[in-house]
Amino acid sequence: MKPFLTLAVSAVALALGAGAAYAECGIEAGSVRILSNDFEALRLVNTTAAECAADGVTVTANATAEHKNLQVPALSINPAEYTVAVVANNSIVPLLNADLIRPLDDLVAEYGASLQPNQLIKIDGKTVAVAFMGNAQHLFYRKDILDQAGIAEPKSYEDILAAAKAIKDAGLMEYPLAASDKPGWDLAAEFVNAYLGTGGEFFAPGSAELAIDNENGQKVLETMKALTAYMDPDYLTFDANGIQAEYKAGKVAMMVQWGSLAGDMLKGEGAAEGVVANTVMAGAPTIGGGSIPAVALWWDGFTIAKNISDEDAAASFQAMVHGISPEMVAANPTVATWLVSGYEPGPNAVGVIATANAGARAYPMQPYMGLLHTALSSELAEFMAGSEDATQALSDVKAAYDTAAKEGGYL
């Protein structure tokens, strides 16, 4: 994890940054067409890459929350609709499964001097993506409330439960906890997070056989359910944005929330008085006496389409390298937790970095992980609502996953 934290703000970066009014991307000709998710950091990368536009070089970007639905069809045609697909751990999988992105080793050797080795996502020895930012859920808590209840910073879910009980008993808050337990992607992510913290594997080694129906799975569900006792009774309708709003309103003392929303929290738009000033960002909690933070680590990176000309591929790679250049990062340190050299973590990145340093595991990239995520997203709802026990929930998940995996050709 060392390079992740290198504080080498290079003199080179500063020197280059000073004269960066006109981008010199070194592209002679080509068309760059970027498809990405839609949030601030990615929009920033896109606009920085667009600086490379010049005579004979066009740069267009489509930042949309629907990128996951667009990417496979758009990259399947020849020539591909987009030359660059900005992806994360999970969204790269469909592109890999359908073989739609090209190995980047030649391009990295030729144009990737500013990249660090840990930015290169390698599969079977070939670089398939270049990561530029990291993300993870981690603990946000209200120091003032915890101090009043006489509790130190919680390090584990067991600590959080004890703290929640103390806060509630002291009458400081009625519902001190919040989590993004909305059935769908969010709820499944909560399970994946906690399960990663147990150190268990989701699948039997080397196969798509599901392996979560064990005491780890039971422990995770037990903990998830125990936490809901201290949450607003509507917990099943809150997603990440929902709990962010509840926390800002001063109704929540502790939550495990996305690092990418830490910047928004620190800005404090719409927050009640005293909430932001007393908020501390800390590493993610562990679970069941383990030492691994119970959250998944995520990276965002770019890939280059296979079905495009080599000229466009080179132009796209250069433009994206410019888009994630150390100068851009030096100018915008608070927008994201950058993985780029010369990045100095700001207050918004503390939690993500603490989580990564504590040895959190990455969100799994197995080709069938998406099927499990979907199965979890619909089958855990009844358990969380209290109308089903953990054993039944786990066997439902397994049944739903097996059905989907058979249809997907994995079992």
Next chain:
Amino acid sequence: MPHKTFFAFILPSLIAMVLFIALPIVSVVVQSFHVEHGRILVEVESCQPFGGCTKETRVDTAAMAALKAEQPMGQFNGFGTYLNRGHLAVNEIGAILANNNGFGDVVTRIYNLPFYKALSFTLVFCFVVTPLAMALGFAIALAVNTLPKVTKGPVIFFSLLPMIITPLIGSLILYWMIQPNGIIGASLRHIFSDPTLSLRQSPQLTWFSLLFYGVWTNAPFSFVVFYAGLQTVPADTLESAMIDGASRWERIRYIVIPHLAPLATFVALVQLMDNFRVFEPIVGFSAEANATSLSWMIFNDLAGDAQLFGSAGATSVLTIIGVVILLMPVLVRTWREFNHKVV
């Protein structure tokens, strides 16, 4: 009209119907009979920014491309997808019926299967919302019909609002209103003096909110059609009924309702079809935990990280079959009336 002229007239819409209705349905049916090829998995080393390098399973894309070139649709699976746990769950139901602890247990365990869970809400929504919305629409139409001319325009406009608003937005508006700090949610807490009352936490209350939304959003359609129908009620019949001493209710019961009955069939037909495809309120109300519908299942199959086209296709075909079964009585009745008139 000569056959040729008739054909020339109808040709453009016929082409459009084949292209945009028939072909997509055929493609969905074909899709539903296929599943993906068996994936050829290989173990490779994968390196990420976090956690270094690990051995991971990957799909062997070169081998898969060869398979795909041979059979682009994937493997033929026949009715396999229709019968699996995600749909009709034949084996699971067989197991439940063979080994259970009484009727209640059978119902609970069948309700635990995703298709039947979705089907129950879909049917309840259909059969509760359709008649209630029609009754409400009819009541509004009668009321508006008695208003003086000046106020009719604005009242009609306001009554139509729920239909004009996009369903997703409409459901979000209502959803926010029933939140504990929304106007309806807060009022309910006050009325029932229960500070923990929340319309979103229990399945029953969630269903109630969704049904309420359904009636609210569907009533205007019935209203418009019935209001138009009311303008055609023969005035002399009404007048003679009044001379005979019929009360307002008797006039409605014996003149207006029989007059509007064919219209009601039409409205019921359209509403049943619409309500069977209920989708937006479930998303808008974040009600996935307590209520799902067939359309939501299709959405769920296609929206995840891994898209299941075969499964979505099978649910779509089952939805079409469901619509046909629902409409059967109404269609049969229309057909009989048609024949009756011809004779």
